[in-house]
Amino acid sequence: MKQVFKLNLAVKHAAVFFASITLLFQTQAYAEDVWTTLQKTAIAARSLNYSGIFVYQNGSQLRTVQIVHINDGTNEFARNTVMEGEPREVYSKGKDVVIIKPKNDKVVMEKRHGQNLFPAILPSSLDTIKISYSARLGVNEAVSGRSTQIIYLESKDNYRYNYKLWVDEENNLLLKMMLLYKNETLEQVEFNQIDFINNPKSSSVQPKIDVSKSYVVDDATQSSHANGGNWQISVLPPGYRKIDQIEIKVPNKNVIVNQLIYSDGLAAVSLFIEPVSKGVRPKTGHITMGSTNMCANVNAGHQIIVIGEVPATTVMEMSKAVSFK
Amino acid sequence: MKDQLSALIDGEFELTNAEYLITSAKSSGDISQCWAQYHLIGDIMRGDNTMPPNFKARVMQTLEIEPALEKLEINKVVKISDIKDKSSINFTKKSIITSMPIWSVAASVTAVMFVGYMVLQQNAATSELAPIEIAQSLPLEYLQAHHNAAPNAAAYYMQAAYAGSAVDSKQK
Numbered sequence: 001m002k003q004v005f006k007l008n009l010a011v012k013h014a015a016v017f018f019a020s021i022t023l024l025f026q027t028q029a030y031a032e033d034v035w036t037t038l039q040k041t042a043i044a045a046r047s048l049n050y051s052g053i054f055v056y057q058n059g060s061q062l063r064t065v066q067i068v069h070i071n072d073g074t075n076e077f078a079r080n081t082v083m084e085g086e087p088r089e090v091y092s093k094g095k096d097v098v099i100i101k102p103k104n105d106k107v108v109m110e111k112r113h114g115q116n117l118f119p120a121i122l123p124s125s126l127d128t129i130k131i132s133y134s135a136r137l138g139v140n141e142a143v144s145g146r147s148t149q150i151i152y153l154e155s156k157d158n159y160r161y162n163y164k165l166w167v168d169e170e171n172n173l174l175l176k177m178m179l180l181y182k183n184e185t186l187e188q189v190e191f192n193q194i195d196f197i198n199n200p201k202s203s204s205v206q207p208k209i210d211v212s213k214s215y216v217v218d219d220a221t222q223s224s225h226a227n228g229g230n231w232q233i234s235v236l237p238p239g240y241r242k243i244d245q246i247e248i249k250v251p252n253k254n255v256i257v258n259q260l261i262y263s264d265g266l267a268a269v270s271l272f273i274e275p276v277s278k279g280v281r282p283k284t285g286h287i288t289m290g291s292t293n294m295c296a297n298v299n300a301g302h303q304i305i306v307i308g309e310v311p312a313t314t315v316m317e318m319s320k321a322v323s324f325k
Numbered sequence: 326m327k328d329q330l331s332a333l334i335d336g337e338f339e340l341t342n343a344e345y346l347i348t349s350a351k352s353s354g355d356i357s358q359c360w361a362q363y364h365l366i367g368d369i370m371r372g373d374n375t376m377p378p379n380f381k382a383r384v385m386q387t388l389e390i391e392p393a394l395e396k397l398e399i400n401k402v403v404k405i406s407d408i409k410d411k412s413s414i415n416f417t418k419k420s421i422i423t424s425m426p427i428w429s430v431a432a433s434v435t436a437v438m439f440v441g442y443m444v445l446q447q448n449a450a451t452s453e454l455a456p457i458e459i460a461q462s463l464p465l466e467y468l469q470a471h472h473n474a475a476p477n478a479a480a481y482y483m484q485a486a487y488a489g490s491a492v493d494s495k496q497k
Contacts, residue, residue: 056478063482065482082482088482097476099481112472113475116477117481118478250470259474263475269475270467270475282456292477294459294467294468305467307464307468
């Protein structure tokens with residue numbers, strides 16, 4: 001009788017073991033599927049040819065943006081025309097992004113770095129964001145008349161925001177996204193209209209030039225790449241790594257300011273270090289402005305300012321991570 | 326426009342419109358000069374050390390070079406008792422008038438230095454290095470630099486000053 005009982009117990013244990021193993025493999029496969037879909041989403045935004053209109057919402061502010069995106073097989077072009085507020089166009093070719101704004105009798109151009117224009121918010125390689133975010137599938141929903149799969153990109157800690165993504169089930173293009181923090185929506189972007197282009201022409205994404213106006217480059221903040229310094233950064237919030245360091249000349253300041261840029265693959269943080277000028281009141285404290293947090297403190301005669309589209313905790317910890325040699 | 330620039334520098338201007346002003350300031354020579362002048366005044370008021378170390382020497386050098394002609398004429402004024410030809414008196418009056426710029430420059434420099442000195446002294450008497458809350462003095466130039474290097478959607482689609490004012494901000 002005892003042997004039969006032991007046999008039954010062993011069978012039960014084995015069943016539980018195999019069920020656990022099966023569940024583990026299924027979970028891993030499921031997670032891989034989600035990341036595979038996200039990888040396709042990252043590629044789709046850059047490889048597909050499309051035009052449409054999306055609405056960007058930040059707090060109470062709304063902007064309607066007309067987008068044309070062309071990939072001719074060699075180059076990738078996009079033109080984003082902001083249809084409300086101050087007129088402006090965002091023109092990109094590959095990683096080069098320029099904001100073009102008419103101002104009175106001139107047109108002002110501002111250079112930007114990066115390649116994270118909606119819907120291409122995901123980096124080409126997702127390895128970095130896998131470290132800091134977990135991904136899971138949600139339900140299906142329709143966006144702009146197209147069927148989408150909801151995917152949640154959730155922070156593994158409190159050092160970054162969460163993302164809710166609506167991915168086109170047919171071609172994996174990102175059609176809608178929300179930036180979330182503690183159930184509060186900080187930003188939302190959503191296509192109201194989307195068309196896929198069969199015969200793309202790069203001329204359709206050329207910026208409109210107003211020949212009656214002179215074009216000027218807004219280079220008020222001059223910068224150059226740099227390395228090292230008389231400081232060291234101790235423990236950073238997990239997942240953030242330095243992607244660049246530049247020296248900038250801030251208007252109306254005599255000192256060179258060092259700007260260290262950190263990213264977790266999606267969110268970016270700038271850490272500014274400069275000696276406190278004699279007679280200048282240094283800044284301290286913290287302020288939240290929508291999705292952006294700023295923190296300032298003084299350390300060993302240096303002004304530290306940290307700015308990023310990250311939670312307050314992140315900028316505060318980064319500002320305390322600086323020490324001087 | 327100049328009043329608005331002044332208000333902006335003093336932190337009394339609506340930040341949603343600040344970008345327009347700043348861009349205008351950069352693109353217009355006159356306004357740019359006003360902008361620089363306002364900042365110079367603001368720097369002195371705040372106690373920033375913006376005066377170059379050889380400022381006094383450069384002023385004196387300029388004064389030495391510029392009034393070469395006027396010096397000659399001033400000498401004539403000093404020697405008015407020696408004038409024999411009365412018709413040259415008019416010329417002497419003209420000399421005094423033409424020598425006015427040097428006096429106005431000297432008076433201006435003295436006045437600016439005096440005011441600056443008084444303000445600096447006042448700041449020195451108070452706690453000039455006391456930190457200021459970031460909410461009271463937003464580092465918009467750093468926000469701009471951050472957006473230049475790592476732009477977000479707001480940086481692309483909204484005005485540069487947007488992040489400083491368009492959404493609810495809270496100080497913690």
